[in-house]
Amino acid sequence: MARPSRAHERRAELVAAARRAVVERGMLGLRLRDVADRAAMSSGSVLYYFPTLADLLREVQREAVDRFCAAREEAVAREPGPRGRLAAMIRSGLPSGPGDELCVLLYELGTVARRDAAYAAEHIRLYERQAGIYTAILEAGAATGAFALTRDAASIARNLVALEDGYGLHIVNAVPAVDAAQARRLLFACAADATGRTPEELAAPERPGGPEDRRGNP
Template identity: 80%
Template sequence: MARPSRAHERRAALVAAARRAVIERGVLDLRLRDVAEQAEMSSGAVLYYFPTLIDLLREVQREAVDRFCSAREAAVRDEPDPRRRLAAMVRSGLPTGPDDELCVLLYELGTIARRESSYAAEHIRLYERQVGIYTGILESGAATGAFTLTRDATTIARNLVALEDGYGLHIVMAVPTLDTARAARLLLAAAADATGCALHDLEGDR
């Protein structure tokens, strides 16, 4: 009887090892042997499962994007009040601090997007998926009368995601210029201006 293939397990282990290596070394200084050492494998064994380091990092990026967006979707899924859903969405997109592994990972991998079209495509998918969540919340709030939108929902959504990206980068920098709580207040203020709805006084806001 043929032995069951462990290729899926090995690939998953390599993705996890590459994720740790990116967090420790950063993308720009990352070498194939760094991943191999994390996985306790030879470089040749890594290349057996992923033809190049770029291929492996592409899988790391895809997994990180899905994990991040799924968490954001889960954060707002069961909240019926569009105001609270919007506030929860704002909070779910910011790093918890400079050591937020998933957000740091996404920022690191985003640096390759300027040079590699496949990474750019995944980065666009990350952006558009978040815009879609925001747009749904904004349209729902406008339909129920909770929001009076100053612009179309998609424009507001795109601006909020861009603000999140900018503030998030400031949070995870080597010398952070603001913390998560301050960034959340700034984003909630922008969302309030765009929706005509006070958001800072909702339960759980700071």
């Protein structure tokens, strides 16, 4: 009887090893040997499953993008209304600190996007998927009267994602310019300006039930 193939399992192990290598060493100067050592495999064995290191790292990036966005979507889905969903989106988009593995991974992989079209395409997918979540929340809030948008939802959404990216990069730096709590406050202030609410209203727990007017009165 033929032995069952372990190819899928081995590929997953290599993705995990490459993920650790990127977080620990960074993309600059990363070698195939670094991944092989963490996977306890030879370099030739790694290339049996992935033709090049770049192919492996693209899979790492794809998996990281999906994992990050799925976590944000799940956080939003737990909230009963647009205001709570907007708050959940803001809270889920920033690194917790310099040691936030997933965010560090995404930032490291994003550095290659300037020179490699495949990495750039995945980086764009990350940006567009997040902007799409924000846009849907903002449009729903405007439709129900929870928000009074100061401009179109897509523009607000794109600005919020760009701010998250910028603040997040500062948070994971060796010497952070802002910490996660400061960045959240700044994002809530920006979102409040764009939705006709106060930062306190956006951050407060949202009660499930009847519709709200734009001032937050039940």
